[in-house]
Amino acid sequence: xxxxxxxxxxxxxxxxIELQHLTKRYGGTLAVDDLSFTVEPGHVTGFLGPNGxxxxxxxxxxxxxxxxTSGQALxxxxxxxxxxxxxxxxxxxxxxxxVHGGRSAYNHLLCLARTNDIGPKRVVEVLEQxxxxxxxxxxxxGFSLGMKQRLGIxxxxxxxxxxxxxxxxxxxxxxxxxxxxxxxxRSLAAEGRTILLSSHLxxxxxxxxxxxxxxxxxxxxxxxTVAELTARYPSLEDAYMALTSDSVQFGAAR
Amino acid sequence: MKAVLSSEWVxxxxxxxxxxxxxxxxxxxxxxxxxxxxxxxxxxxRGMLRAAAPEExxxxxxxxxxxxxxxxxxxxxxxxGMIRTSLVTVPRRSTLxxxxxxxxxxATLATAMSVxxxxxxxxRLIAGERHLGFNESAFxxxxxxxLASGLSVTALALVGLGLGAAxxxxxxxxxxxxxxxxxLPGVINYLPPPWNTRIAALLLPNLVPQIASERMxxxxxxxxxxxxxxxxxxxxxxxITLTIGYYALKRKDA
Ligand SMILES: Nc1ncnc2c1ncn2[C@@H]1O[C@H](COP(=O)(O)OP(=O)(O)OP(=O)(O)O)[C@@H](O)[C@H]1O
Ligand SMILES: [Mg+2]
Numbered sequence: 001x002x003x004x005x006x007x008x009x010x011x012x013x014x015x016x017i018e019l020q021h022l023t024k025r026y027g028g029t030l031a032v033d034d035l036s037f038t039v040e041p042g043h044v045t046g047f048l049g050p051n052g053x054x055x056x057x058x059x060x061x062x063x064x065x066x067x068x069t070s071g072q073a074l075x076x077x078x079x080x081x082x083x084x085x086x087x088x089x090x091x092x093x094x095x096x097x098x099v100h101g102g103r104s105a106y107n108h109l110l111c112l113a114r115t116n117d118i119g120p121k122r123v124v125e126v127l128e129q130x131x132x133x134x135x136x137x138x139x140x141x142g143f144s145l146g147m148k149q150r151l152g153i154x155x156x157x158x159x160x161x162x163x164x165x166x167x168x169x170x171x172x173x174x175x176x177x178x179x180x181x182x183x184x185x186r187s188l189a190a191e192g193r194t195i196l197l198s199s200h201l202x203x204x205x206x207x208x209x210x211x212x213x214x215x216x217x218x219x220x221x222x223x224x225t226v227a228e229l230t231a232r233y234p235s236l237e238d239a240y241m242a243l244t245s246d247s248v249q250f251g252a253a254r
Numbered sequence: 255m256k257a258v259l260s261s262e263w264v265x266x267x268x269x270x271x272x273x274x275x276x277x278x279x280x281x282x283x284x285x286x287x288x289x290x291x292x293x294x295x296x297x298x299x300r301g302m303l304r305a306a307a308p309e310e311x312x313x314x315x316x317x318x319x320x321x322x323x324x325x326x327x328x329x330x331x332x333x334x335g336m337i338r339t340s341l342v343t344v345p346r347r348s349t350l351x352x353x354x355x356x357x358x359x360x361a362t363l364a365t366a367m368s369v370x371x372x373x374x375x376x377x378r379l380i381a382g383e384r385h386l387g388f389n390e391s392a393f394x395x396x397x398x399x400x401l402a403s404g405l406s407v408t409a410l411a412l413v414g415l416g417l418g419a420a421x422x423x424x425x426x427x428x429x430x431x432x433x434x435x436x437x438l439p440g441v442i443n444y445l446p447p448p449w450n451t452r453i454a455a456l457l458l459p460n461l462v463p464q465i466a467s468e469r470m471x472x473x474x475x476x477x478x479x480x481x482x483x484x485x486x487x488x489x490x491x492x493x494i495t496l497t498i499g500y501y502a503l504k505r506k507d508a
Binding site for chain 2: 060063064065066067080081082083086087092094095097098099100101102103104107108110111112113114115116117155
């Protein structure tokens with residue numbers, strides 16, 4: 001990666017997300033249960049699991065939004081909340097709806113950019129990159145789901161971070177947008193960044209990700225490459241179905 | 255900290271609710287003019303009278319409007335989920351909360367003092383040479399009351415911010431602010447004397463005249479607290495509520 005040019009790649013886990021026995025309990029539900037895995041740079045890591053498996057919770061724990069019951073999550077070898085300019089190290093899209101609807105897209109990005117000393121030029125740049133330049137001055141409340149997803153991706157990209165996390169970013173995107181996300185993820189990974197991407201669209205995941213982490217009921221089910229899984233099963237979807245069959249909590253009666 | 259302050263400033267100036275609350279506070283100027291014209295006409299008939307000063311009579315309007323601004327600063331983020339987006343960019347919750355408090359304090363103090371002074375000046379200009387009671391003392395005599403009023407507005411707005419953070423609910427925080435400002439003073443009246451006046455002396459609305467070493471009101475009579483003590487009690491309100499709000503933000507998952 002650009003930021004490491006000049007010196008040999010250090011082994012201090014740069015660009016790595018590391019979960020160590022991460023556990024989160026909400027009252028009676030164990031949302032994340034002793035989860036340990038590592039996400040490395042250079043490729044897209046797909047984060048899969050049935051509804052309620054704990055994917056979103058895991059991402060909130062990594063970002064310090066929720067406090068783990070036990071265990072820890074490290075980014076670049078440190079806890080997220082100890083980062084001084086986190087946007088320059090980690091970018092995240094958790095919930096595209098988590099915006100104040102009364103603010104314009106430009107002002108939304110500007111107020112977030114300012115916290116990490118990112119200038120207005122970069123705001124304009126990411127607006128163009130995600131295709132929202134034309135509606136930059138419009139209120140976010142009037143945006144469609146897909147436009148909000150693009151805005152959320154713009155937020156993640158603002159600090160040009162080495163680590164990126166996206167929770168179901170293709171949700172609500174049109175076919176054009178889905179392809180755009182796929183290309184974006186792959187090019188970000190090709191630049192040497194670390195990408196953790198959750199999605200329920202198996203065919204899309206098969207095209208985008210190189211490695212897969214599957215969780216069920218908060219526990220790690222398998223960590224493998226897409227190639228390994230598609231060698232053992234007819235498709236990624238078949239692999240997913242077979243591996244998670246015991247962990248589906250909210251399935252329809254069959 | 256400077257970066258987060260400037261971010262909070264962008265947030266404040268980029269939503270309509272800020273201008274609605276400031277507009278509501280500024281209505282005091284119009285009401286003050288109307289009041290002065292009205293009592294001025296009465297005085298023209300009767301020669302002289304003792305009318306209340308508009309910047310004192312309409313003070314609750316400014317206090318309430320800008321308390322709403324304080325509340326919304328945090329509850330609008332909780333309601334929309336924006337708080338999570340904010341905390342991803344500023345993971346240190348103390349920094350985020352202090353910046354919010356700083357911006358609320360600056361914005362409400364500047365607004366309150368402008369509105370109070372404008373009301374003061376316009377009403378005195380319209381009153382002219384008439385004997386209306388409130389326009390017969392020198393500006394230097396009225397200054398302590400004006401400053402105390404302005405401080406009370408900021409104190410209440412910060413109380414709103416603290417309660418908003420503690421309750422994470424716009425409605426809940428607003429009801430509490432209304433209770434502090436209007437309901438509690440009414441209830442305390444029914445306590446047996448001398449406790450009614452002793453406790454009333456500690457209530458927000460009655461601290462303003464005590465800071466300016468004036469009578470609490472014609473009903474309650476002279477104050478109990480010397481100006482410095484009244485000022486200390488006024489500061490205690492936001493200090494206590496902000497502390498509670500901060501712990502809620504710090505301890506609970508976002
Ligand atoms: N704030 C919370 N309070 C209580 N329970 C929660 C909370 N957040 C998540 N949970 C519970 O934790 C479990 C995991 O939820 P999570 O949202 O992480 O799943 P997910 O894998 O993201 O699911 P989906 O694919 O549907 O998005 C669920 O049982 C959920 O009900
Ligand atoms: Mg989820």
